[in-house]
Amino acid sequence: MTGNEVRRRFIEYFANKGHSAQDSSSLVPHDDPTLLFTNAGMVQFKRLFMGEEQRDYSRAVTCQRCVRAGGKHNDLENVGYTARHHTFFEMLGNFSFGDYFKKEAIDYAWEFLTKELNLPP
Amino acid sequence: MGDTGPCGPCSEIHIDLGKEVGCDRPDCAVGCDCDRFLELWNLVFMQFYRDENGTMTRLPKPSIDTGMGLERVAAVLQGKFNNFDSDLFTPIIEHICALAKKEYGLDKNINASMRVIADHARATTFLVADGVLPSNEGRGYVLRRIMRRAIRFGRTIGLKGLFFGTVCDKVLDNMEEAYPHLSSSRELLNKVTHNEETRFGETLDHGLAMLGEKISLLKREQGDDALIDGEFIFKLYDTFGFPVDIVRDIAIEKHVSFDEAGFEAAMAKQREQSRRSWKGVDVDHLSSGITQLLEKGKSSAFVGYTTKAVDTTVDAIINTEGLLSADCSQGERVQVLCSQTPFYAESGGQVGDIGTISWENGQMQVESTTEPVKGLILHEGLIQEGVLKQGVSVNLSVADAVRDATALNHTATHLLHAAMKEVLGDHVKQAGSLVEEERLRFDFTHFSPVSTGEIVAIENIVNNEIRKNIDVMSAVLDRETAISDGATALFGEKYDDEVRVVSIGAFSKELCGGTHTSATGDIGFLKIVSETGIASGVRRIEAVTGKRAVSWAQNLVSQAGEISDILSGPLGSAGDKIKTLMKRQKELEQEVARLTAKIALSDLDDLLSGGTDVNGIKVIACEVMLDSPKTLREIGDKIRDKMKSGIAVIGGNLNGKAALLSLVSKDLTNTVKAGALISEVAKIVGGKGGGRPDMAQAGGPMADKLSEAIGKVPEIVQGLMGK
Numbered sequence: 127m128t129g130n131e132v133r134r135r136f137i138e139y140f141a142n143k144g145h146s147a148q149d150s151s152s153l154v155p156h157d158d159p160t161l162l163f164t165n166a167g168m169v170q171f172k173r174l175f176m177g178e179e180q181r182d183y184s185r186a187v188t189c190q191r192c193v194r195a196g197g198k199h200n201d202l203e204n205v206g207y208t209a210r211h212h213t214f215f216e217m218l219g220n221f222s223f224g225d226y227f228k229k230e231a232i233d234y235a236w237e238f239l240t241k242e243l244n245l246p247p
Numbered sequence: 248m249g250d251t252g253p254c255g256p257c258s259e260i261h262i263d264l265g266k267e268v269g270c271d272r273p274d275c276a277v278g279c280d281c282d283r284f285l286e287l288w289n290l291v292f293m294q295f296y297r298d299e300n301g302t303m304t305r306l307p308k309p310s311i312d313t314g315m316g317l318e319r320v321a322a323v324l325q326g327k328f329n330n331f332d333s334d335l336f337t338p339i340i341e342h343i344c345a346l347a348k349k350e351y352g353l354d355k356n357i358n359a360s361m362r363v364i365a366d367h368a369r370a371t372t373f374l375v376a377d378g379v380l381p382s383n384e385g386r387g388y389v390l391r392r393i394m395r396r397a398i399r400f401g402r403t404i405g406l407k408g409l410f411f412g413t414v415c416d417k418v419l420d421n422m423e424e425a426y427p428h429l430s431s432s433r434e435l436l437n438k439v440t441h442n443e444e445t446r447f448g449e450t451l452d453h454g455l456a457m458l459g460e461k462i463s464l465l466k467r468e469q470g471d472d473a474l475i476d477g478e479f480i481f482k483l484y485d486t487f488g489f490p491v492d493i494v495r496d497i498a499i500e501k502h503v504s505f506d507e508a509g510f511e512a513a514m515a516k517q518r519e520q521s522r523r524s525w526k527g528v529d530v531d532h533l534s535s536g537i538t539q540l541l542e543k544g545k546s547s548a549f550v551g552y553t554t555k556a557v558d559t560t561v562d563a564i565i566n567t568e569g570l571l572s573a574d575c576s577q578g579e580r581v582q583v584l585c586s587q588t589p590f591y592a593e594s595g596g597q598v599g600d601i602g603t604i605s606w607e608n609g610q611m612q613v614e615s616t617t618e619p620v621k622g623l624i625l626h627e628g629l630i631q632e633g634v635l636k637q638g639v640s641v642n643l644s645v646a647d648a649v650r651d652a653t654a655l656n657h658t659a660t661h662l663l664h665a666a667m668k669e670v671l672g673d674h675v676k677q678a679g680s681l682v683e684e685e686r687l688r689f690d691f692t693h694f695s696p697v698s699t700g701e702i703v704a705i706e707n708i709v710n711n712e713i714r715k716n717i718d719v720m721s722a723v724l725d726r727e728t729a730i731s732d733g734a735t736a737l738f739g740e741k742y743d744d745e746v747r748v749v750s751i752g753a754f755s756k757e758l759c760g761g762t763h764t765s766a767t768g769d770i771g772f773l774k775i776v777s778e779t780g781i782a783s784g785v786r787r788i789e790a791v792t793g794k795r796a797v798s799w800a801q802n803l804v805s806q807a808g809e810i811s812d813i814l815s816g817p818l819g820s821a822g823d824k825i826k827t828l829m830k831r832q833k834e835l836e837q838e839v840a841r842l843t844a845k846i847a848l849s850d851l852d853d854l855l856s857g858g859t860d861v862n863g864i865k866v867i868a869c870e871v872m873l874d875s876p877k878t879l880r881e882i883g884d885k886i887r888d889k890m891k892s893g894i895a896v897i898g899g900n901l902n903g904k905a906a907l908l909s910l911v912s913k914d915l916t917n918t919v920k921a922g923a924l925i926s927e928v929a930k931i932v933g934g935k936g937g938g939r940p941d942m943a944q945a946g947g948p949m950a951d952k953l954s955e956a957i958g959k960v961p962e963i964v965q966g967l968m969g970k
């Protein structure tokens with residue numbers, strides 16, 4: 127399965143489970159002075175998690191562009207020498223803002239990996 | 248996530264990639280360092296918020312945050328053990344292989360280089376598309392390091408010249424379907440990579456050569472214990488701008504050690520040296536008077552932040568020849584040093600103060616104030632009256648109105664700088680500044696013209712801050728504290744250990760020695776009056792403030808009034824009216840063109856019936872009225888249709904230049920060629936021309952010679968027939 131297909135299927139799977147498909151936010155985080163670059167999917171939802179902001183959805187799914195270089199996650203020196211380190215990567219994520227919790231989250235993840243992607247359980 | 252924010256326990260989903268990729272240790276299990284159990288997906292059950300002090304508070308609603316790296320999942324699904332072998336990277340790596348004419352997967356070092364380039368090209372492409380530009384601080388600095396690291400790894404696989412831009416381009420090709428916002432950044436990306444590769448390329452090649460020699464030498468001398476000394480690394484960095492990151496990478500590759508402590512020590516020494524006072528100044532261009540003052544340890548204290556006039560004594564006078572002088576009299580141009588002064592010396596873009604120095608029975612007009620060497624503030628100007636002697640008591644008085652207007656512009660420059668960062672982005676850096684009485688000028692890094700909408704947004708922000716009438720505060724702090732507090736330091740400026748920080752509420756904080764107004768409300772009003780490009784990636788804005796902004800607006804209104812008077816209608820409808828007028832003008836022009844052509848064409852029959860006989864050949868030569876090159880060709884076409892056998896040359900005045908066309912009927916092209924004919928005729932009007940044997944065109948600058956040229960046609964034809 128191609129990377130593009132994984133990305134598409136992930137969004138589709140969670141959209142079908144009532145998640146609002148949101149665009150990736152910018153690598154330059156807006157009004158977050160604690161961060162040099164957007165480094166995870168949750169960055170654009172931080173205020174939602176903290177109950178400081180309301181949106182018309184309580185479940186979301188994204189494929190977020192991320193950079194980890196400089197700052198807390200400094201991967202620059204390792205990149206190239208290991209199989210997994212990147213400065214830029216895409217993070218697939220599903221989010222619940224006071225909606226579902228542990229059980230559903232685990233069920234969804236398991237189902238997506240084993241049924242959608244057909245990874246051996 | 249940062250150190251603060253929502254958090255909670257998490258549950259990780261790992262995948263067992265099988266025994267063969269594992270470490271084979273008996274205790275190998277999930278969480279082992281080896282590659283067997285790969286963390287695929289992290290599910291965070293958010294229940295708490297962690298603040299700056301590490302205190303955890305319960306979140307209002309427990310939530311879910313999950314993250315799974317696409318590159319990992321793709322690699323696992325495609326049966327690859329390395330993320331870089333998934334199809335997300337393959338096209339990029341293949342492109343790099345093609346450029347380098349090398350294969351991927353055979354050599355460990357080549358693999359690493361290709362992976363670095365591919366990874367860094369992805370980061371570069373996305374960062375640039377999100378508005379990050381390479382620079383020397385913050386996000387831009389991280390991007391610059393990423394780009395330079397990639398360019399350097401390119402050299403290890405033989406990629407010289409500009410290659411990185413094409414790799415980024417490839418990334419963009421592969422990603423724009425999933426990220427459509429990338430498409431609009433292609434041009435910017437090309438420009439940014441081109442600039443960075445060009446700038447960095449030379450430095451890199453030179454530095455790599457030096458480093459290569461050094462390492463070979465060290466290995467010969469020290470064998471396996473080879474250590475690149477800190478002094479050398481520092482010299483590469485300081486003199487040639489060679490990145491230390493890259494020295495570290497190369498040290499790893501070549502199995503030599505890197506002298507971190509020595510490098511740090513060399514850096515510290517450099518900082519100490521640059522701090523030492525005037526000895527670093529190029530003394531050659533200083534006058535001997537100034538050098539003598541320096542040797543005597545003279546200096547003056549600036550007291551102008553709090554006062555504009557002060558009584559003091561004359562410490563020294565430098566005369567027109569640049570020599571120290573005990574006294575100078577009326578009509579002489581001098582530089583005067585006093586032990587203290589309220590005069591601001593030109594610096595940081597702000598012009599030097601002007602004003603007067605007065606003493607018993609004498610006065611001098613200060614036309615400029617400079618500080619050729621730190622601490623030595625010189626008042627320069629003409630003695631208008633009396634004799635000025637060293638040691639006398641004087642009153643120094645700054646011209647109020649000029650200083651105040653300048654202060655408004657300086658404070659406004661800070662507001663503008665902060666507002667531009669807000670509107671245009673963090674890549675905006677001050678590249679130059681001029682603050683004077685009449686206006687302010689601000690040069691800054693930015694890659695495209697600032698749009699009208701952006702200008703309005705910037706003006707709105709600045710004028711809002713002006714209306715808030717915020718107090719402008721200044722404080723002297725040590726440099727490190729000031730910068731860590733978030734004060735904007737200008738790149739490339741040298742700052743002392745103690746710096747003055749000028750802050751305007753929470754809106755702006757800059758390191759600045761200039762004189763400012765006490766509250767933003769004094770500025771009254773700021774208006775940007777021009778925006779231009781002055782160099783690649785550098786734009787310039789000019790703005791006016793206070794009284795001058797008001798007169799600028801009044802002036803504009805009176806000009807607008809004039810326009811609406813002329814159009815005899817309200818200004819609001821002027822745009823539509825002018826559009827209508829221009830449209831009408833265009834229609835009329837087209838009408839004129841149509842009629843001109845018609846007249847020219849209706850004259851054709853007369854024209855064809857005339858003509859001269861040259862050796863039995865009919866030669867027509869005439870001037871016609873022209874409105875466009877098209878008309879000339881149209882007339883030519885008609886003549887060709889109607890003229891059975893003959894030669895014709897027509898010419899006309901087209902926007903002050905001569906336009907010519909020659910025609911030769913098919914039966915005569917062996918006798919006279921249209922191209923040769925037109926060349927001869929065109930010479931007379933100072934031009935050249937050419938074309939086919941049966942038709943040719945020419946132009947020439949000397950339209951006044953057109954009649955002469957047309958008149959000579961029969962003669963020229965005769966001449967050509969003789970050949």
